[in-house]
Amino acid sequence: MKPTVRLDPSDNVVTATRALEAGAAVEAVATTSLIPSGHKIATEAIPQGGPIRKYAQLIGYAATDIAAGDHVHTHNTEFRNTEQAYEFGTNLRNVEMVPETRRDTFMGYRRENGSVGTRNYIAVVTSVNCSATAARRIADAFGPEELADYPNVDGVVAFVHGTGCGMAGDGDGFEALQRVMWGYARHPNHAGVLMVGLGCEMNQIDWLLEAYGLKQSPTFQTMNIQGVAGLRKTIELGIEKVRSMLPIANEAKREPCPASELMVALQCGGSDAWSGITANPALGYACDLLVAQGGTGVLAETPEIYGAEHLLTARAIDRKVGDRLVGLIRWWEDYTARNKGSMDNNPSPGNKKGGLTTILEKSLGAAAKGGTTPLTGVYKYAEPVRAKGFTFMDSPGYDPASVTGQIAGGCNLVCFTTGRGSAFGSKPAPTIKVATNSEMYGGMIEDMDVNAGTMLSEGVSLEEKGREIYELFLRVASGEQSKSEAQGLGDYEFVPWQIGAVM
Amino acid sequence: MKPTVRLDPSDNVVTATRALEAGAAVEAVATTSLIPSGHKIATEAIPQGGPIRKYAQLIGYAATDIAAGDHVHTHNTEFRNTEQAYEFGTNLRNVEMVPETRRDTFMGYRRENGSVGTRNYIAVVTSVNCSATAARRIADAFGPEELADYPNVDGVVAFVHGTGCGMAGDGDGFEALQRVMWGYARHPNHAGVLMVGLGCEMNQIDWLLEAYGLKQSPTFQTMNIQGVAGLRKTIELGIEKVRSMLPIANEAKREPCPASELMVALQCGGSDAWSGITANPALGYACDLLVAQGGTGVLAETPEIYGAEHLLTARAIDRKVGDRLVGLIRWWEDYTARNKGSMDNNPSPGNKKGGLTTILEKSLGAAAKGGTTPLTGVYKYAEPVRAKGFTFMDSPGYDPASVTGQIAGGCNLVCFTTGRGSAFGSKPAPTIKVATNSEMYGGMIEDMDVNAGTMLSEGVSLEEKGREIYELFLRVASGEQSKSEAQGLGDYEFVPWQIGAVM
């Protein structure tokens, strides 16, 4: 492993891949002091006030004269939080689209409405925690034996959560929850959906049907415990309803579908100093490949792009898309302030210890998952993603809440980078996990699909690792099980973002 | 069934138990118009400005001259929201305590620290959603076969939730979650506890151990997925750890314990017009009987006593207890305002349609669950309840979040009244469900333990119904299964109150 890593030829800092003594050779210079692993070294002199560049981006200014070989960190870096004058569409990279006739394909489930699934589940969706046990029991009734005659059905999944009542009946929180339910109801990975409620909850199933014009059908049915009168009868009736959906669901067959039908949730959790250097850029490269195929990447986790949103507005295809992103940033400032928190405690002490100096540097690392293509759409949490290309969805950084929104928005695949390690998995869209470093990959090899740590430990190129991830998208979309999927994860990770007061 | 019900001899209104035509005989008067079921009728003339009394309490003032037989509702009732000058301890009813030698007993599990359990579970408690699947798999490994040699162990339960990260590391939300975990860790219904985390979450298990001085022991162990390195190994190690607790847990034996060791969570959900007339007062009477035995009742659901808190401060044993309650009310006003909600939209349109006229009338109905004895303590959400007698715990009204706090506070039994019907159940403390009306009871007989509707439909007295509930407390505490328990409910209803922003 090389002692340092350079992220762009134009950068004037490189990152130490291990702790370096004073006097260590770093490119053409020598370190002037001890450099902790993950921290930055100046590769040329930077005069006071001069720009510090990493990822080919400005991450701060020299607070003092910095000599070549100096440790560059909070002690000699200044972050100028200029009131941002956002630019819109000033950094639009031309995307060379792969001609339609030469596009990659995967084996997917084409649904009647034209959407394409990567899996074929029947979902039992709950409106409120009060129907959680009922939904679990209904889904639990469909083990391998019950499903033996339906080889094309991947399973019956209960989507159970802790909210749905004791909440305001309008506003951000209510609307977000209804969008999540709607999103799971129409998800292309679902061949059938049964909604189960209690009956008196705030999050009324009937309101949802009305708001979104949903109609009951053989593969979309709803029921309430109070209407059916009792838990046992609800479970029995629910099992009957799901059983009646199985033959229909089993008729679905995989067929070749263009990669443009893939919508991949870009996610990170348990990040470390290498996330922004290995796994996130590699996922970004995979996203670029997908976008060139006409597919869609969905970046999310608004708190993690905070402070770098001007880089995304510059990539916005038009002013309207950019303004939506700025609107989300303002909403988050209000949301955290109202809740006596702050968006500004970034980078955290742990981040700083790991070598992240400014909010820009941190957010650049997270945003690297989104590659380099233009930003074609910005969506509310769990809103249907309609644009192709690179898009953004509002969400918290918290993994299960963020991914729940991305899946509700239509993502049929999830790619999740992690440095500390994670046992995350999701249904109905499977999660591919990418390790940022070889050490964690070695320890959690049963949980990790890809080791992006080889970009450091073995000098594997960004292009090579990005392509490896992209090709795994196609294989997993076609039915190959990801590691988390093989372990059966995804039954307990459905967490709609709960926004308002619980009353 | 009589056409009306009178709640106190001093009341000047009665409540219609069914829709009454104009001219219907009601006590000594005749109705002057159509009266919907659940609505009130004046049994004497009330001059403009005169007090309207129900539950022996002032619920409002006559806005116009009201004639005997008139419908009394929002059209002729005025609510004067005088800036409340709280009185403290001015309404302390003398409790005739049952002498210790003559107290009732139940068969409970006496723990080493002196606390008494009503069940004997092993708990797998999660710090964050990221360890949810791991915890479920560990608990799922202990089916009837695995437990056959341990007849005194009621089961292995996973307590899994949607929060634990993407949150501030201090403040109300964080502290509430840590109290919940601490409460489940020390609950007397748990013979052993295994805590499972991911490792990098905000809600660190280690911080909890430090904050509460918890020490690892053969029956209290912790582990992190990142530390163990991977899901499969975590599950295997977790199963081993639980298995090692089984022989110890199995040594616990039921023995006679005084009723003073019972701590009952008083809860309502899916309320209707009869809640405040049948089931809630009956549960309040049972609570009075329990308090006379030296036991504890824990009322909660702060939003549902809002506007009637002055009646509870008047019952507070001292100024300090009363001030804590007033502090909670102020906190809730701030919490809902910050979240763009309001405490003041009570009674709701649905409540009014059902006959509830003022916030006082509504809150009196909910508070009736707490009986009539002095208020001996007021607690934060999930805080250990140390006082004996009638106490109050801060919580939302939302059933699973409220009960989770009550159980964390030490409740070893839950009593839940419902009008619309509910399939709620809880672990490790079992839930007894009381129906407010005979119609719903008849429809959900497999879910309901007690029919308080017979107080209307068959004229069963408050005392008789209250004693029936109290005696059921003793039997269920001794091991008799409640209806929800027999159905196995309680595995999916653990919902820590999530207070702050999700980030």
Ligand SMILES: [Ca+2]
């Ligand atoms: Ca993240």
Ligand SMILES: [Ca+2]
């Ligand atoms: Ca995340």
Ligand SMILES: [Ca+2]
């Ligand atoms: Ca079990």
Ligand SMILES: [Ca+2]
């Ligand atoms: Ca209630």
Ligand SMILES: [Ca+2]
């Ligand atoms: Ca409740």
